[in-house]
Amino acid sequence: EPEVTQTPSHQVTQMGQEVILRCVPISNHLYFYWYRQILGQKVEFLVSFYNNEISEKSEIFDDQFSVERPDGSNFTLKIRSTKLEDSAMYFCASLGRTSYEQYFGPGTRLTVT
Amino acid sequence: GIQVEQSPPDLILQEGANSTLRCNFSDSVNNLQWFHQNPWGQLINLFYIPSGTKQNGRLSATTVATERYSLLYISSSQTTDSGVYFCAVELTSGTYKYIFGTGTRLKVLA
Numbered sequence: 001e002p003e004v005t006q007t008p009s010h011q012v013t014q015m016g017q018e019v020i021l022r023c024v025p026i027s028n029h030l031y032f033y034w035y036r037q038i039l040g041q042k043v044e045f046l047v048s049f050y051n052n053e054i055s056e057k058s059e060i061f062d063d064q065f066s067v068e069r070p071d072g073s074n075f076t077l078k079i080r081s082t083k084l085e086d087s088a089m090y091f092c093a094s095l096g097r098t099s100y101e102q103y104f105g106p107g108t109r110l111t112v113t
Numbered sequence: 114g115i116q117v118e119q120s121p122p123d124l125i126l127q128e129g130a131n132s133t134l135r136c137n138f139s140d141s142v143n144n145l146q147w148f149h150q151n152p153w154g155q156l157i158n159l160f161y162i163p164s165g166t167k168q169n170g171r172l173s174a175t176t177v178a179t180e181r182y183s184l185l186y187i188s189s190s191q192t193t194d195s196g197v198y199f200c201a202v203e204l205t206s207g208t209y210k211y212i213f214g215t216g217t218r219l220k221v222l223a
Binding site for chain 1: 146148155158
């Protein structure tokens with residue numbers, strides 16, 4: 001069964017550093033998402049991406065965040081200058097054209113020290 | 114904005130017991146999914162269930178969209194069922210983004 005993959009599984013970075021989280025969505029899917037979950041809290045929507053542009057973003061997704069689909073397979077989330085409060089689990093998800101079911105990746109745990 | 118409330122917030126069961134988890138949402142939704150977050154933090158998709166009833170082994174789910182709730186049933190619970198259960202709903206925004214519920218933390222004791 002096809003699945004969404006994410007790398008790395010765990011990233012530790014220092015405050016102020018840039019990080020790039022990578023996702024490979026399911027190959028024929030059209031919509032791509034990033035969500036985040038601060039430890040012990042619920043999962044929050046960050047951004048959706050369709051047709052090579054952002055469709056919608058939450059208020060969390062400020063100028064420090066950007067997304068890109070640099071080629072036909074990868075989908076990335078960049079945080080330009082990480083803050084302590086960016087420490088969270090980041091999930092990528094994708095959605096196909098025949099079903100409205102979202103498929104989630106295993107997540108990247110980001111720790112900012 | 115839409116509110117997605119889950120109950121109970123915490124649940125402790127003895128292995129073999131049955132349980133019902135509830136998800137209430139305050140507005141009309143297009144889609145709904147149930148997820149199990151395992152102890153490693155991974156979100157496992159359980160059901161895509163915008164309406165009706167589905168069953169998968171010991172788990173089943175029912176969504177009554179007109180009354181704005183969904184139920185997840187776990188029968189004959191096992192220790193591996195432990196974790197957090199989330200429902201997520203999609204509004205009619207056209208981008209299919211999900212709003213997640215508050216979660217139910219389940220612990221199954223051997």
